[in-house]
Amino acid sequence: MLQRLLLNRKGIATAILPNNAIAAVRFLCSADFSREVEKMVENGDNRVTRVLFCGPHFPASQxxxxxxxxxxxxxxxxxxxxxxxxxxxxxxxxCVVKNQRLDSEVISRATQMKLIMQYGVGLEGVNVEAATRSGIKVARIPGNVSGNAASCAELAIYLMLGLLRKQKEIEIAVKQKRLGEPVGETLLGKTVFIMGFGNIGIDLAKRLRPFGVKILATKRSWASDLPVSCQPNEIKTQSDTIDDLVDKKGGPEDIFDFAGEADIVVACLALNTETAGIVNHKFLSSMRQGALLVNIARGGLLDYRAVLSHLASGHLGGLGIDVAWSEPFDPDDPILKFQNVLITPHIAGVTEYSYRTMSQVVGDVALQLHAGIPLTGIEFVN
Structure with missing residues (x-):
C-alpha cells in the first residue's frame, strides 16, 4: 500500500496512510518541508515566528x-x-482569531502580520477587505479535512436526541427517583430540515440516514456530486451522490416551505449579511407546532426575541443550541429557564480528534511560513 509522509512534531517523517486527510493535504511539500525544518533545527535558527491566539476561550487550541x-x-x-x-x-x-473581532483599525496595527486564520471555519469576525488592503492573507481550516464538520454533526445529533428524549425532565426524574418517565420520542420516522448543506450539513445527513429519517436540505446552489471527503473511517452510503443523502433539495426561497414540513430544523449556515437573523418570527411561525430547532452554526442566525416568544407560546417544541447571541452565554438568560431548551458552550467542533488535527495544521503553517515555503492545509478567502 502506498504511504505518504507527514512531518511530526519531533521533525521526523511519519508514515501515514493515504486515507488520512491531513497527510493528503500536506504531501504536496512534505519532502522539502522536512528537509527545510531539519535544517532550521540543526542550525539553531535565531529568527522567531510568533503566533497569536486571541483570548482565553477554547484553550485546547493554543x-x-x-x-x-x-x-x-x-x-x-x-x-x-x-x-x-x-x-x-x-x-x-x-493571528488565530477564535472569537476576536478584527476590524480595520485593529488590522492596521498588524504591521508584521502575514496570515490571519481561524481555528476552524468561521471568519465572520474578520474584515477581509481590510486585511487584503494590508497585504495579509486570510484563511480557514476546511471542516471536511479537519474533523470539525464530523464533530459538529455528531453534536447536532446529540442535541436532537436530548430534546426528543427530554433530557432536563430525565434529570428531574432521576433526582426524584421516578422510573419509566418521561415518555420521549424517537428520531425514527422524523423529517429533518438541514438549512445549509455545506460540509457540516453533508456529514450530518450521512449520520442521520441510519436513523430512518427523511432529509430536506437547502443551499444556494447544488452541484451534481458531493465534495470528496478524505476522513479516515468515514461513514459511507451506497453512493457518494447528494441524491442518496437528501430526499428533497431546495434553495433559499424554499426555507419556509421546508420548515413547515420538518419535525426538526438544524441551522448549519454560515453567518453573513444575508443570513443574520434568518430564523425570525416569520420562519418560526412557518414551522410545525411543536417542532424542534437546533443551531450548531452561529448564534446570530437566530432572532433572539422571536425564539423567546415562540418558546413562551409553546409553538416551538424545543431548542438545542451550541452557539448563542453573545458568548459566553448568560446563565441567567430567560431562555434557559424553559425545560425544553438545551445549551452547550460552543463545543460542537471541540473534540480531541478535530483539535489535534487543527493544531497540526496551525503548527505546520507556522513552520512553513518560517521556512518561506507555500502554505498548505488551509483555505484562503482572499
Missing amino acids: NYTREYLQNYPFIQVDDVPLGDVPNSISNYHI
Missing part, C-alpha cells in the same frame, strides 16, 4: 498547538486576553 511545536524554539505561541489584542498584534506574524 495548548495543543504549543505541544505540537514544543521542539521548535523558533516558533513562539502566545495567547493574549481579548482586550490586549489591539496593543499586542503588531508583534505577531500569524
Whole structure:
C-alpha cells in the first residue's frame, strides 16, 4: 500500500496512510518541508515566528498547538486576553482569531502580520477587505479535512436526541427517583430540515440516514456530486451522490416551505449579511407546532426575541443550541429557564480528534511560513 509522509512534531517523517486527510493535504511539500525544518533545527535558527491566539476561550487550541511545536524554539505561541489584542498584534506574524473581532483599525496595527486564520471555519469576525488592503492573507481550516464538520454533526445529533428524549425532565426524574418517565420520542420516522448543506450539513445527513429519517436540505446552489471527503473511517452510503443523502433539495426561497414540513430544523449556515437573523418570527411561525430547532452554526442566525416568544407560546417544541447571541452565554438568560431548551458552550467542533488535527495544521503553517515555503492545509478567502 502506498504511504505518504507527514512531518511530526519531533521533525521526523511519519508514515501515514493515504486515507488520512491531513497527510493528503500536506504531501504536496512534505519532502522539502522536512528537509527545510531539519535544517532550521540543526542550525539553531535565531529568527522567531510568533503566533497569536486571541483570548482565553477554547484553550485546547493554543495548548495543543504549543505541544505540537514544543521542539521548535523558533516558533513562539502566545495567547493574549481579548482586550490586549489591539496593543499586542503588531508583534505577531500569524493571528488565530477564535472569537476576536478584527476590524480595520485593529488590522492596521498588524504591521508584521502575514496570515490571519481561524481555528476552524468561521471568519465572520474578520474584515477581509481590510486585511487584503494590508497585504495579509486570510484563511480557514476546511471542516471536511479537519474533523470539525464530523464533530459538529455528531453534536447536532446529540442535541436532537436530548430534546426528543427530554433530557432536563430525565434529570428531574432521576433526582426524584421516578422510573419509566418521561415518555420521549424517537428520531425514527422524523423529517429533518438541514438549512445549509455545506460540509457540516453533508456529514450530518450521512449520520442521520441510519436513523430512518427523511432529509430536506437547502443551499444556494447544488452541484451534481458531493465534495470528496478524505476522513479516515468515514461513514459511507451506497453512493457518494447528494441524491442518496437528501430526499428533497431546495434553495433559499424554499426555507419556509421546508420548515413547515420538518419535525426538526438544524441551522448549519454560515453567518453573513444575508443570513443574520434568518430564523425570525416569520420562519418560526412557518414551522410545525411543536417542532424542534437546533443551531450548531452561529448564534446570530437566530432572532433572539422571536425564539423567546415562540418558546413562551409553546409553538416551538424545543431548542438545542451550541452557539448563542453573545458568548459566553448568560446563565441567567430567560431562555434557559424553559425545560425544553438545551445549551452547550460552543463545543460542537471541540473534540480531541478535530483539535489535534487543527493544531497540526496551525503548527505546520507556522513552520512553513518560517521556512518561506507555500502554505498548505488551509483555505484562503482572499
